[in-house]
Amino acid sequence: MPLRVLVVDDSNFFRQRLKEMIEQHPELTVAGVASNGREAVEQARSLKPDLITMDFEMPEMDGITAVRHIMAERPIPILMFSSLTYEGARITLDALSAGATDFMPKDFGEVSRNAQALRDKLHERLLTLGRQSRASASATRAATRLQRPAPEIADPQESPAPASRPAVGKRHYRLLVIGASTGGPVALTDVLVNLPARFPLPIVLVQHMPENFTRAFAERLDRQCQVRVREAKDGDALEPGLALLAPGGKQLMVDGRGSVRILDDQRVTYKPSLDITFGSAAKHYGAKVLGVVLTGMGADGREGARMLKQSGSTIWSQDEASCVIYGMPMAVAKAGLSDKVLSLKDIGPRLAREVG
Structure with a gap:
């Protein structure tokens, strides 16, 4: 089943180009688009996508606030798009602290040219994040199914004492x-x-x-x-x-x-x-x-x-x-x-x- 991506950006041009690039890979599909953070929160709730691409500067609700709301409701991999400036870096780090998973530079020149290198990098990031997320979810579900209650011990004094471990000396590092x-x-x-x-x-x-x-x-x-x-x-x-x-x-x-x-x-x-x-x-x-x-x-x-x-x-x-x-x-x-x-x-x- 293809990984379903929600694309969030206030630029119609950027949304459409990202949508085209994402859907050029058979394992990816765009589940929906949103033009601001508030729509992103609503779409994430209703569509339950596997991944989200997120812009920062948007009307009504910015990207960082949207990330916080989305991660509080249902944690999901979020790929931020950021300008390659000092201020863009500061904002991206705030987004990562809020729960975003990774980031990519937002370069309108590359997107407008539909550069193959950019498309390939986008595919690699989304596929890696999505596959890891699905694998983690599957492992969690499997572990939950296999969990069994610990056997009761009638007399605590009968439980074996933990084996003592020898002290390990510190190594000298430089x-x-x-x-x-x-x-x-x-x-x-x-x-x-x-x-x-x-x-x-x-x-x-x-x-x-x-x-x-x-x-x-x-x-x-x-x-x-x-x-x-x-x-x-x-x-x-x-x-x-x-x-x-x-x-x-x-x-x-x-x-x-x-x-x-x-x-x-x-x-x-x-x-x-x-x-x-x-x-x-x-x-x-x-x-x-x-x-x-x-x-x-x-x-x-x-x-x-x-x-x-x-x-x-x-x-x-x-x-x-x-x-x-x-x-x-x-x-x-x-x-x-x-x-x-x-x-x-x-x-x-x-x-x-x-x-x-």
Whole structure:
């Protein structure tokens, strides 16, 4: 059954072009269209689509408010369209915090030309989000059917005592590198807010994002977290309690002098790429790196994680149940590279406890 999409935008031109592009894929169909946030909430309630594409600036009710209403009634994957500006980035981050799943740039030039690259990217995003949502719903239903009441224990004293676990000593790390893609802005926030201001390691963050977005994201994280966060610049020093976010459209590498290099490498698909950052960390920090792979589409980070493991470093990955998209961490786990597979809610506290 095709995935049913609700298209929400106040521009009739954009609605029609999106509708045409979406329906060019046999696994996608447009269930309805809405021209403002209020209509979107009503259509989401009545049509029960599998996915929603959402604009921000609309009459009667803006996109963020609509996202909050929709997610409160029936959580559903929502793909936001955003302008590639600093203000557009700030608004998109607000939408992701409100419950939107992912975002794409809103470029009228590309849409009017019906560029194949844009159409293919739109199809990939919608299909990935929709399939993940359906798979999660099916797993939840199956788990509910299989649930059975726990057997009663007549005498609590007869229940076996839990086996004691030996204490595990802390490893000595020199650098923490965390990477993410789809779902990453919320996941990274959840991790970093748990870290104390005096966190003893330098932190490098790699989030798949376009230019302009990373500066707004770093500023947002800096306001929310106890550790300091800023967008990385070439030559920035790695300092304990400071998180440097790789700038969108560039590559971040660490060097052997305790600083970062920002490069414009056009040969790599992801900019920034976790593979590039992990690889440089493996080269210069050997076994002293803790790498963490969070939610995201694709397999970026797997080969870099392999290099880190070969150098003796440690890799944690997020579990499937807490991921928005179980792509990047799945690639690492399936390759046998994860030392720990953890729920998102546990990663920040474990870092604070075992490293901090």
